[in-house]
Amino acid sequence: MPRFYLPPHAWNLDKLALDAGEMHHALDVLRMKVGDRATLFNGQGAEATVEFASVDKGKVTLKKISAAKSSPLACEITLGQAIPKGKNMDLIVEKATELGAAAIVPLLSERTVVRCDAGEGLAKREKWQRVAVEAAKQCGQNWLPTVAKPQTPKEFFQSGEKFDLLLIASLQPDSRHIKHALAEAGPKKPARVLILVGPEGDFTPAEVNLAKNAGCRPVTLGPIILRSETAAIYCLSVLSHELFSAV
Numbered sequence: 457m458p459r460f461y462l463p464p465h466a467w468n469l470d471k472l473a474l475d476a477g478e479m480h481h482a483l484d485v486l487r488m489k490v491g492d493r494a495t496l497f498n499g500q501g502a503e504a505t506v507e508f509a510s511v512d513k514g515k516v517t518l519k520k521i522s523a524a525k526s527s528p529l530a531c532e533i534t535l536g537q538a539i540p541k542g543k544n545m546d547l548i549v550e551k552a553t554e555l556g557a558a559a560i561v562p563l564l565s566e567r568t569v570v571r572c573d574a575g576e577g578l579a580k581r582e583k584w585q586r587v588a589v590e591a592a593k594q595c596g597q598n599w600l601p602t603v604a605k606p607q608t609p610k611e612f613f614q615s616g617e618k619f620d621l622l623l624i625a626s627l628q629p630d631s632r633h634i635k636h637a638l639a640e641a642g643p644k645k646p647a648r649v650l651i652l653v654g655p656e657g658d659f660t661p662a663e664v665n666l667a668k669n670a671g672c673r674p675v676t677l678g679p680i681i682l683r684s685e686t687a688a689i690y691c692l693s694v695l696s697h698e699l700f701s702a703v
Contacts, residue, residue, distance in 0.1 A: 457505075458486055458494045459593040461600075467498040472506055472518045479516060482508075493521065499592065499600030501526045526598040531699035532558035532648045534619070535692060536612060538565040538655040540684045545570075548688045549584045553591035553601055555692040556700060560584070562606040567657040577606040609652075609663050613670045620646030624667045625653045625687055626674035634675045634694045645699055651675075653688045 460478040474482060474496075482488045490508050496518075497503040502525055510517040535552050539545050539562045552560050562584065564571065572580060584603045592600050621641050623634065632640070652659070652667055659667070668674070677690050 458482065458488070459596070460494055460496050461589045461593060462496050462498050464498045464500050467502060469504060469520060469523055472496055472504060472520060474516060474518070479514065482516070483511065483514065497592070497598045499589070499598070501528060501598050503598050528599055529556050529558070529700050531646060531695075533692065533695055533699070534559040534561060534617075534648070534650045535688060536561045536563050536609070536650060536652040537688055538563045538568050538653065538659070538684060539570045539606060540655065541569050544685045545580075545584060546587050548685050549587045549601075549603065550591040551685075551689050552692055553588045553597060554595045555689070555696050556597070556599070557601045557692060558599070559602045559604065560588070561604045561612055563612065563652070564606050564608050565655055565663055566660045567655045569655075572606055581605045609659070609666055613666065617650075619648045619650045619671075621648075622650045622667070622670065622672040623652065623675050623691075624659070624664065624672040625651070625677055625691060626664060627658050627676075627681070628664065628674055631674035631676040634691065635698065637673045637675050638698055640673075649695060649699065651691045651695060653684060653691060656684055 460474055460482065462472065482494070488494070488508055490511055492508045493505060495503055495505055502523070504523040505521040506518040507521055508516060509519040533556065535557050537548055537560060545562065549560055562580070581603055588601050588603055623637055652672060677687055682690060
């Protein structure tokens with residue numbers, strides 16, 4: 457069944473309606489017609505099954521069939537990702553959405569090739585948020601991750617956001633396996649976790665020290681040096697396996 461995104465501010469079960477972009481997708485791309493059914497979701501756990509009651513000159517009337525609410529995942533995972541070259545950030549956002557990340561923070565580290573001013577950063581954030589929406593539509597994820605504006609590691613830590621466990625992927629000899637870091641954190645599973653993944657050349661020593669001073673524990677991703685996008689997928693896969701089961 458096709459899925460369409462309706463932002464939380466527009467979510468009204470008594471009057472569900474598609475915006476212009478989703479309506480174009482439904483009518484012009486999928487060629488949906490009267491009697492067809494679809495799922496709407498708001499990115500905050502709510503979904504509704506609707507039927508196309510009428511289609512007239514590009515206007516659609518939707519009839520609600522049922523509504524439900526998905527429980528949030530057992531842990532909120534924030535991925536702090538140094539922005540890679542090319543379109544690899546699109547891939548990372550897509551896979552992070554599929555793997556249940558709650559938030560994605562694009563990081564402008566010292567070794568990040570990509571640079572952007574405030575206006576460009578806002579445009580990139582909006583683009584990556586759309587990538588997350590499309591990924592959620594495809595994979596059936598009703599909880600949409602929030603993509604933050606690009607920022608430096610220092611700016612991120614100065615924001616004061618709180619986590620129960622902070623991790624940083626590291627090539628340094630003092631790094632531990634993610635499972636060991638989780639075990640050392642205590643018997644109770646953390647509710648909010650941060651994982652930082654650096655660029656191809658890794659974070660600089662100064663950035664690693666900044667993260668450590670903020671409470672980040674260095675974790676190894678194994679003996680093979682991974683590309684940045686592979687590292688992000690690896691970290692989120694391990695964390696989702698360990699943390700998304702019932703507490």
